[in-house]
Amino acid sequence: MELNGLDLKYPAVLSLGVLVALALAFAVYRMMSSRSARGAAAVANSTALTELPEYRRALFLHRVRMAVLALSAVLLGGGALVGAARPLDTAIDKPQTRSRDIMLCLDISGSMAAYDATLVATFKSLVKSFEGERIGLVIFNSSAATVFPLTDDYDFINDELDTATKALSGDPDLDSFFAGTFNGRGTSLIGDGLATCVSSFDKVDLQRARSVVFATDNHLAGRPIIDVDEAGELAKAKGVRVYGLNPEEDGPDDEALEMREVVTGTGGRYYAMSDQSAIRGIVDSVQAQEATLIDAASRSLYSDNPTLPIALAGVGLLGVVGASRRWVS
């Protein structure tokens, strides 16, 4: 989003108003001068009056008052005109930033318990790097549960990730966070989790860039409905890239190798959790590879912004009322 400063919805009102104001001022001036020409009284020896200190003081106050009045009138008229022309804040919206969906997919099985908080923190920094992409979070153990579906409300996403951090750090008040993740046979059913994540994208008929950030150690403990390879095939079939994040507790073991294979098979990449370039790499490859899919049409968003002219007109009104009020003497 890009802010373009003040714009006017009806600029014609402003130019027309200025013209009308000028014409009005001229008419008033003509009227006053013709009236003074008709009703002028010639007096002589007025220096007797104008040399009085009372007169000089009154004249000074009068001039100050006229200046305030003129300034306030201009402020009031100008403010009212600009306000009537409806000042707008223009924001140019780039819809391509919303053309990517990213599903964060977190394994919360016992073997991962020590790393989950760190992984959520990684997700958070990952979220910070995106702007406008829709992001969702799915956690899985023996079954998968959606914490929040795809959304571009980043405040909400950050709130949810904070809650996740607390829950994963063992806050007893947040046990409900894990609800729905123990419904399968065994624990840590990796293939089921990945398959759920891959199936969690909406608007399947639209061609959008879809990615899954898949954080797991790939240590299976139970009997999944579909295994990791099958889930990888599913992702490939749906055009979803899977980026792997592995804590690699035991170094690059067989499971890690299998995961790398599956992940790279979908067009994604594999990273060890300790890898400092992981976040940057995921972000770059998500943005770089999928920029071509972006719809180019951009649109402008307008919102009324009348605060400044109305405030100035208010100040002007105060000045006009104050200066035209008869001063108590």
Place this chain on the structure above:
Amino acid sequence: MTTTLLTRVKSKLFVHARRRSRSLLEGEYASVFHGRSLDYDDLRDYVPGDEVRDIDWRATARHQAPLVKRYVATRKQNLMLVIDTGRGMAATTRSGEPKKAVAVAVAGLVGYLAQRHGDLVGLVRGTAGSTVAHDLRGSEAHLELLLRAVDSATVVDGDQSNLATQLRWIVRNVRRRLVLLVVADDKELDPALDDLLRRLHVQHEILWITVEDADPTAIAGDRTAYDVADTYTLPTLVRLDPKVRAAYAASVAERVRRTTELLDRRGINHARLGSSDEVVQTVFTLLERQRRARR
């Protein structure tokens, strides 16, 4: 012009005639400016304003009403109208009329009274820069001419006023004794003028009329007020300020007091006029005071 200026003056007098002020004024003028000679002329009815000592008590006793002795005047008086025709006199006076209308009314009235009594009336008029003198003559037409000269010479875009110029002209050019009717602008009398008055008063008899200025703080707010001297427009809201109005009233009162003091010290009979409706009454009061002062 449909009516002559003198006709207007006379009509003012006739409006007052119901109160017999016309004959009153004539009697007043006669007793002020006509010395009694020993040449007894005839008797006439007493009119208020006549000297009581002129009443012929013997004739009155044989008659129903008091009779007054009329003498043949020994000499004609010379009345010189001295009138400021500067642009200040084209401004408005208290009543809203131009000040020159008041000047013409008062000069016309006194001139008319003088002419009726066979006196000669002349005019010295002018501005700060120039002085014009008109001959002393005794006809009504001449008086009308003088009044018109004053009326047409006084214009808003004329020269500035300075009566000292005209008084100095008289000091330099007039040798014989005159009755001076000075119609002056409403200004502070400076020491130079005071000196001129001292010198003039020795030779001439002076009547002083000040034509008042309109009060700028009393002109209604729907009209603008500007000074004829420099066309400076007085801001309406400023001149109507109550504080300014009070200060101006005080300063005017102070100036009137100073002027009165100065003229009294010189022994010059004077009056202030702000409307042509007051002319008859003011002239009467002026002559009355003059008569008292001379006795």
